[in-house]
Amino acid sequence: MFTMLNRFQDYSEQAIQAARYIGQGFMVTLDHMNRLPMTIQYPYEKLIPSERFRGRIHFEFDKCIACEVCVRVCPINLPVVDWELKKDVKKKQLKSYSIDFGVCIFCGNCVEYCPTNCLSMTEEYELSIYDRHDLNYDQIALGRLPISVIEDSTIQTISNLNYLFKGNTESHSNSRNITNFLE
Ligand code: SF4
Ligand code: SF4
CATH class of the missing domain: 1.20.5 (Single alpha-helices involved in coiled-coils or other helix-helix interfaces)
Known part of the structure; x- marks a missing residue:
């Protein structure tokens, strides 16, 4: 029992x-x-890159003095600076400038140390192409300004992922800047 x-x-x-x-x-x-999905519907939706995002490098040809500091501070000596010496004015003249984004690690050293600030990092991250040689950007490709994600009216942009934090029950439509694309 x-x-x-x-x-x-x-x-x-x-x-x-x-x-x-x-x-x-x-x-x-x-x-x-209570939580919203962790995923976004890329490429119809995109996150807005943060202020200090290190994307594709922008280059201003006219400001470059061909000092090659960017080459020396680059961990892989990547930027190719082609110049000639103008003997009459005893100055270097820049002929061409290129960076191969197939090799670049986007560390930002070149941007940080350039004495004339002719390099800057943009928010552009969509660099995929079919031929890797196309990632070798010359001064013309580097001089192109990126299209801002915010200005692209064909997509929805998501300003941040704060809405994913626990307890926030706002709907998707309240958390995003919505354009007409998917409406
Ligand atoms: S550090 Fe700046 S100014 Fe000097 S070569 Fe590089 S891009 Fe040109
Ligand atoms: S971002 Fe870094 S790896 Fe790329 S070119 Fe500049 S210094 Fe070199």
């Missing part, structure tokens, strides 16, 4: 424990029902 009571007590404790685990599982499920 005593053994049976002990077994019944063990069984009851196990049943209560199991019910507690199931309850905890349901609480996790309910908690996640």
Whole structure:
């Protein structure tokens, strides 16, 4: 009789424990029902890059003095600075400038140390192409200004992912700048 009571007590404790685990599982499920999806529908939706995002480098040919500081500070000596010496004025004259983004690691050293600020990092990150040689940008390609994600009216932009934090139950449409593309 005593053994049976002990077994019944063990069984009851196990049943209560199991019910507690199931309850905890349901609480996790309910908690996640309040949250919005972690994914964005790229390329129809895009995140707005942060202010200090290190994307494709922009180059201003007229400001470059061909000092080659960018080459020396680059961990892989990547920028190719082609210049000639103008003997009459004893000055270097820049002939061409290129950076191969197939090799660049976007560390930003060249931008940081350029004495004339002719280099800057843009928010452009869509550099995929079919031929890797096309990633070798000359001064003309480097001089092109990027299209801002915000100005592209064909896509939705998401300013940040704050809405993903626990407890925020705003709908997608309240958290985004919406254009007409998907409406
Ligand atoms: S550091 Fe600046 S100014 Fe000097 S060569 Fe490089 S891009 Fe031109
Ligand atoms: S971002 Fe870094 S790796 Fe790329 S060219 Fe500049 S210094 Fe070199």
